[in-house]
Amino acid sequence: MAALDSLDRRLIDAYQRGLPLCERPFAAMAERLGASEAEVIERLQRLQQSQVLSRVGPVFDHARAGASLLAAVAVSEAERDRVAEVINRSPGVNHNYAREHDFNLWFVMTAADELQLEARLEALEAELGVPLLRLPMVEGYHIDLGFPIPWAELEAS
Amino acid sequence: MSVSTCPSEPLAEDAGANGLDAVDRAIVLATQAGLPLVPDPWGAVGKPLGLAGEEVRARLQRMQQSGVIRRIAAVPNHYRLGYVANGMTVWDVDDAHIDRLGREVAAIPGVSHCYRRPRHLPEWPYNLFVMLHGKSQAEVERQAEALRERLGEACRDHRILYSSRILKKTGLRLARRPGPPR
Numbered sequence: 001m002a003a004l005d006s007l008d009r010r011l012i013d014a015y016q017r018g019l020p021l022c023e024r025p026f027a028a029m030a031e032r033l034g035a036s037e038a039e040v041i042e043r044l045q046r047l048q049q050s051q052v053l054s055r056v057g058p059v060f061d062h063a064r065a066g067a068s069l070l071a072a073v074a075v076s077e078a079e080r081d082r083v084a085e086v087i088n089r090s091p092g093v094n095h096n097y098a099r100e101h102d103f104n105l106w107f108v109m110t111a112a113d114e115l116q117l118e119a120r121l122e123a124l125e126a127e128l129g130v131p132l133l134r135l136p137m138v139e140g141y142h143i144d145l146g147f148p149i150p151w152a153e154l155e156a157s
Numbered sequence: 158m159s160v161s162t163c164p165s166e167p168l169a170e171d172a173g174a175n176g177l178d179a180v181d182r183a184i185v186l187a188t189q190a191g192l193p194l195v196p197d198p199w200g201a202v203g204k205p206l207g208l209a210g211e212e213v214r215a216r217l218q219r220m221q222q223s224g225v226i227r228r229i230a231a232v233p234n235h236y237r238l239g240y241v242a243n244g245m246t247v248w249d250v251d252d253a254h255i256d257r258l259g260r261e262v263a264a265i266p267g268v269s270h271c272y273r274r275p276r277h278l279p280e281w282p283y284n285l286f287v288m289l290h291g292k293s294q295a296e297v298e299r300q301a302e303a304l305r306e307r308l309g310e311a312c313r314d315h316r317i318l319y320s321s322r323i324l325k326k327t328g329l330r331l332a333r334r335p336g337p338p339r
Contacts (some may be wrong), residue, residue: 011231012231012233012238015230015231016230016231016232016233017228017230018228018229018230019229019230019231021214021217021218021221021229023197023199023210023214024196024197025198026194026196026198027196037196041194041195041196044194044231045194047231048191048194050237051234051237052233052234052237052238053231053232053233053234054232054233054234055190055191055192055232056191056192056194056230056231056232057188057189057190057191057192057229057230057232058185058188058189058192058217058220058221058226058227058228058229059226059227059228059229059230059232060185060189060225060226060227061224061225061226061227064223064224064225065177065185065220065225065226066185070274070286097245097320097322098320098321098322099245099318099319099320099321100318100319100321101316101318102280103281106245106318112182133277133280133281134277135274135275135277135281135286136274136275137272137273137274138272138273138274138275139256139259139272139273140270140271140272140273141256141259141260141262141263141271141272141273
């Protein structure tokens with residue numbers, strides 16, 4: 001991982017839970033961090049390029065912004081990579097994980113609305129030729145609010 | 158929040174069940190991969206859409222208030238920041254207690270997501286999904302153990318499904334897996 005200095009760390013710690021939604025957000029952040037607006041923008045660009053930040057922007061609740069569904073399939077180990085590729089290039093798939101279980105491929109299908117979601121799932125199911133385990137969210141008890149970053153441990157490693 | 162079923166009424170083109178109109182949806186599409194990193198990001202988002210920056214900002218604020226947007230943030234890549242182990246844990250929890258226990262479990266450190274989902278018997282008996290993140294597989298296992306104790310007798314069975322690979326649109330990435338598979 002690229003070396004992160006104190007400004008980088010303070011930037012991430014202070015803003016992983018939310019940016020000020022004001023006219024000039026990066027200027028407001030700069031003021032709080034004791035830096036310039038240009039410096040904050042340059043840092044954010046660099047942290048994004050080095051993939052320390054996956055992005056700077058809205059985190060959508062996909063269930064509310066559109067329609068989404070967690071699904072899994074059980075395929076043989078020999079077939080897993082081929083099936084994963086089919087899933088990966090299927091429109092609307094935004095996560096795909098191999099997991100250690102009979103159901104060994106887990107992905108999230110997204111769409112603009114429920115009709116399109118169902119159409120996408122049916123098309124993928126037909127293409128794969130195996131049934132999808134469909135696991136819609138019934139209730140959400142928690143939303144991702146970020147984590148404390150273990151800076152000291154990272155430094156030691 | 159119940160979102161598993163679609164509304165019985167057909168969605169109006171203008172404002173769907175989620176309250177988003179066509180302009181909101183255009184803003185969602187324009188910002189979901191990230192904001193332009195320029196002094197006036199709202200104006201930069203609005204320009205190709207024919208919207209003033211103020212309009213973009215007001216709509217983002219409204220979407221945040223309604224819960225469509227959880228937050229607008231510098232989103233860390235936790236894997237790059239040391240949270241290299243994650244386990245999707247799945248639990249078969251008594252329906253009578255799941256809502257109370259789900260809320261309790263959601264407050265445990267290391268939990269990023271906690272959802273109730275339907276069982277599909279016989280092959281899938283698990284109705285509570287809890288995503289755990291740790292700096293090692295051992296830490297995830299300790300978190301899972303704490304969780305099992307919290308659920309107590311309401312929990313009949315559980316599994317930790319480690320990700321052996323993260324398969325993304327941009328390609329494959331190997332996940333470290335220090336311990337033996339469970």
